[in-house]
Amino acid sequence: xxxxxxxxxxxxxxxxxxxxxxxxxxxxxxxxxxxxxxxxxxxxxxxxxxxxxxxxxxxxxxxxxxxxxxxxxxxxxxxxxxxxxxxxxxxxxxxxxxxxxxxxxxxxxxxxxxx
Numbered sequence: 001x002x003x004x005x006x007x008x009x010x011x012x013x014x015x016x017x018x019x020x021x022x023x024x025x026x027x028x029x030x031x032x033x034x035x036x037x038x039x040x041x042x043x044x045x046x047x048x049x050x051x052x053x054x055x056x057x058x059x060x061x062x063x064x065x066x067x068x069x070x071x072x073x074x075x076x077x078x079x080x081x082x083x084x085x086x087x088x089x090x091x092x093x094x095x096x097x098x099x100x101x102x103x104x105x106x107x108x109x110x111x112x113x114x115x
Contacts, residue, residue, distance in 0.1 A: 003076050009092075010072040017065040024058075040105035061098045064091040 019032040042050045068091050071084045103109045 006072050006076050010069065010076070013065050013068045013072075017062070017069060020062060020065070038099075038102045038106045039108070040102055041107050042105065057098060057101075061095060064094050064098075067091045068095075 015032065015035070019030075019035055022028045022030045022032055023037055040053070042053055045053065067087050071080075071087050071091075074080045074084050075088065
């Protein structure tokens with residue numbers, strides 16, 4: 001079961017990573033755009049705060065995705081170390097926290113409009 005969940009997670013992370021690269025960085029329209037896009041409202045932050053969020057925290061999310069793409073196959077094929085397992089755990093925790101923050105900053109989100 002753990003192996004199946006990791007493979008599923010790995011596929012989701014790859015799709016999201018490719019979507020981030022094509023949609024947010026390269027601004028290339030692809031079929032991945034159909035998954036949607038979170039557009040955070042950062043206008044209330046000072047300019048330096050917006051840059052910290054976009055380039056600092058957003059950059060860390062890309063790094064966390066690369067770490068997951070690299071380390072999950074080691075765990076799936078039983079070639080993992082304790083370090084790789086910790087990297088997966090901390091990368092997942094960071095991504096979940098970052099995605100929740102992004103959803104809370106998106107004015108179209110259900111979380112900001114109420115149910």
